[in-house]
Amino acid sequence: IRMSKFVSFFIFAMMVCAFAAPVDPVEETDDLDLSKPAVFIEKHLASEPETVKADAIEGIRNFQNYNLDGFKAHFDKWPAQVQKLFKEE
Numbered sequence: 001i002r003m004s005k006f007v008s009f010f011i012f013a014m015m016v017c018a019f020a021a022p023v024d025p026v027e028e029t030d031d032l033d034l035s036k037p038a039v040f041i042e043k044h045l046a047s048e049p050e051t052v053k054a055d056a057i058e059g060i061r062n063f064q065n066y067n068l069d070g071f072k073a074h075f076d077k078w079p080a081q082v083q084k085l086f087k088e089e
Contacts, residue, residue, distance in 0.1 A: 034060050044082050052079065 034040060037060040041053050048056075059074025075083065 034063050037061075044085070045079070048079060052077075056082075 037057050040060065041056055045053050045056055055074050055077050059071050059078070062068070062070030062074060075086075
């Protein structure tokens, strides 16, 4: 009987610890987050040629530096499926 009480207590303690353990936050990434150019390019431009990726990086840098004219000039060269992500329908 003592052993079964011990086993029951042990199982109960393990369950309490499992529920009380802190959960690592899962980093959610926004598909349109331009603060991480590499992530954006990997997600949306992985199959594009290097010239398109380089142009995207330059456009994102312009955006980050509040150079919206420069961003627009590069944005116009991005593939249509990526441009569509930023346009409201």
